[in-house]
Amino acid sequence: MASIRNFIELLDSKGQILRVNRPVNGQEAAAIVWELNERRGPAVWFKSVDGSRIPMVANLFGEFSRMVLALGLPEDATPRMIRDYYAKTLRHREKWLKPVMVGTGPCKEVILKGDEIDLMKFPIIKWAPFDGGPYITLNGTISKDQQLGRNMGMYRVHVVNKNTTGIMALSMQDIGIHLARARARGERYLEVAVVIGMSPSQYCASTTKMGAVTDDEYDLSGALAGQPDKVVRCESIDVDVPAEAEIVIEGRLYHDEPLQEGPYGEWMGYYEESMVTPTFHVTCVTHRKDPLYVTGSMGHQYGEGEVFRYLPIQSNLYNVLRKSVIGFRDCLLPIQGRGYKAVVQIQKRYPGWAKQAIYATLSAGYGCSSVNWVTVVDEDIDIFNADEVFFAEATRVDPELDVIVFPGQGVYPLSPAARKRYEAKDLGHAQGFTEFAWCSKIGIDATRKMEDEMRRATPDRVLPDLETLNLVRSKWEEYTK
Numbered sequence: 227m228a229s230i231r232n233f234i235e236l237l238d239s240k241g242q243i244l245r246v247n248r249p250v251n252g253q254e255a256a257a258i259v260w261e262l263n264e265r266r267g268p269a270v271w272f273k274s275v276d277g278s279r280i281p282m283v284a285n286l287f288g289e290f291s292r293m294v295l296a297l298g299l300p301e302d303a304t305p306r307m308i309r310d311y312y313a314k315t316l317r318h319r320e321k322w323l324k325p326v327m328v329g330t331g332p333c334k335e336v337i338l339k340g341d342e343i344d345l346m347k348f349p350i351i352k353w354a355p356f357d358g359g360p361y362i363t364l365n366g367t368i369s370k371d372q373q374l375g376r377n378m379g380m381y382r383v384h385v386v387n388k389n390t391t392g393i394m395a396l397s398m399q400d401i402g403i404h405l406a407r408a409r410a411r412g413e414r415y416l417e418v419a420v421v422i423g424m425s426p427s428q429y430c431a432s433t434t435k436m437g438a439v440t441d442d443e444y445d446l447s448g449a450l451a452g453q454p455d456k457v458v459r460c461e462s463i464d465v466d467v468p469a470e471a472e473i474v475i476e477g478r479l480y481h482d483e484p485l486q487e488g489p490y491g492e493w494m495g496y497y498e499e500s501m502v503t504p505t506f507h508v509t510c511v512t513h514r515k516d517p518l519y520v521t522g523s524m525g526h527q528y529g530e531g532e533v534f535r536y537l538p539i540q541s542n543l544y545n546v547l548r549k550s551v552i553g554f555r556d557c558l559l560p561i562q563g564r565g566y567k568a569v570v571q572i573q574k575r576y577p578g579w580a581k582q583a584i585y586a587t588l589s590a591g592y593g594c595s596s597v598n599w600v601t602v603v604d605e606d607i608d609i610f611n612a613d614e615v616f617f618a619e620a621t622r623v624d625p626e627l628d629v630i631v632f633p634g635q636g637v638y639p640l641s642p643a644a645r646k647r648y649e650a651k652d653l654g655h656a657q658g659f660t661e662f663a664w665c666s667k668i669g670i671d672a673t674r675k676m677e678d679e680m681r682r683a684t685p686d687r688v689l690p691d692l693e694t695l696n697l698v699r700s701k702w703e704e705y706t707k
């Protein structure tokens with residue numbers, strides 16, 4: 227799928243887009259998207275939000291079934307199959323496809339500079355009632371570094387006025403690394419393009435922590451799409467953007483202009499306090515002649531924030547743990563855990579292996595740095611079934627022996643449980659911006675215990691005689707008539 231329009235057509239053909247033709251305000255649009263998430267409902271196309279003449283499309287990716295369509299997988303694919311496909315595509319770098327540069331594209335049909343620039347003409351809404359302002363929520367934020375190459379990432383964008391925004395460019399994210407290097411070179415700003423309405427594979431790549439800062443998200447996008455991405459050079463900056471995008475906002479991100487943005491209702495279901503971010507000054511806006519403003523909501527368990535984060539973070543954790551955990555079978559960040567809780571399944575053949583799995587999971591690296599709780603279970607526990615994980619935690623844990631609490635450490639700044647958040651004084655690469663929080667971590671060994679684990683062995687589970695159970699099941703009508 228080369229563009230978001232292809233995806234919208236596909237969803238339309240399957241009756242997966244709700245049309246809202248009456249004009250609504252931003253809070254009504256947000257409430258409709260929330261209700262659609264409650265119902266695990268379709269995507270939505272709004273003709274006019276907050277009086278804008280540009281339609282707003284939301285919730286395109288807010289359900290696993292639509293993510294399956296976006297990635298061209300069989301329609302009955304489970305979240306686990308989607309994860310396996312994504313993890314494999316990330317591993318098989320030899321199949322990644324380089325983008326091709328083209329002269330121009332639909333994203334350049336309208337070019338606006340100087341006084342013509344007005345972000346307010348797009349239906350960029352305030353999503354939650356106590357948000358600090360309107361946010362661009364789904365984007366590819368693209369920049370370039372002479373040595374490291376191109377980068378695309380999804381970072382929240384707080385719109386302040388018609389040509390100014392904040393961008394949450396943390397120093398630990400690739401955009402932050404680019405910005406820090408610009409600062410070290412003595413430059414005041416980094417050239418950045420915020421792209422809205424990209425192809426599904428570009429959106430996915432934008433949310434993915436690649437193997438290295440030098441990896442180009444376009445290469446992964448090409449592999450996911452099965453064809454190379456087409457990119458065009460921006461008008462006012464030296465950055466390459468998807469030729470078939472709906473809207474491109476070009477500008478300069480200033481590291482010496484701190485901006486107090488937020489608060490913002492985040493993916494995990496809480497308002498995260500206001501943050502200090504660099505300031506983005508828009509130099510040019512280009513868009514299609516009839517652009518669609520593509521966006522999504524945060525905060526709901528089944529909203530786009532969670533479904534989008536599911537794929538890359540699950541896949542990175544899986545790819546790391548399959549190499550580092552002894553007896554590894556599977557892992558999951560259950561959607562209810564919002565990225566903070568991991569469950570790891572192992573085949574435990576020696577005493578203490580579950581503890582090793584705890585250490586490995588909490589050391590899995592940046593891609594999974596939000597995890598502050600890991601539970602390890604055996605193969606008889608279906609980790610995709612929260613009831614079973616709960617059962618294991620309740621019945622296989624002697625807290626004194628099986629719970630390990632690790633001291634506080636620096637973690638991703640968005641963490642409702644974190645005891646404190648920090649604006650970096652001067653980390654060398656960042657000054658004054660909100661960069662990290664402080665939180666401890668916990669590991670729970672919920673595997674069945676062996677006698678060699680300093681106790682009596684976990685008793686056997688109660689199950690009926692399996693032969694008889696199968697017999698009864700196969701002749702149910704006869705037994706019960």
Ligand SMILES: Cc1cc2nc3c(=O)[nH]c(=O)nc-3n(C[C@H](O)[C@H](O)[C@H](O)COP(=O)(O)O)c2cc1C
Pocket residue numbers: 363364377378379380381382383394396398399400401432433434435436530531534535
């Ligand atoms: C909907 C959505 C919103 C996100 N917003 C942010 C954000 O505001 N700040 C951030 O650091 N990461 C955010 N992320 C996570 C990043 O997109 C992700 O870590 C990605 O790997 C960043 O790109 P990079 O690895 O090239 O830096 C968001 C992810 C999703 C799915």
Ligand SMILES: [Mn+2]
Pocket residue numbers: 377378379400434435436438439441443
């Ligand atoms: Mn990156």
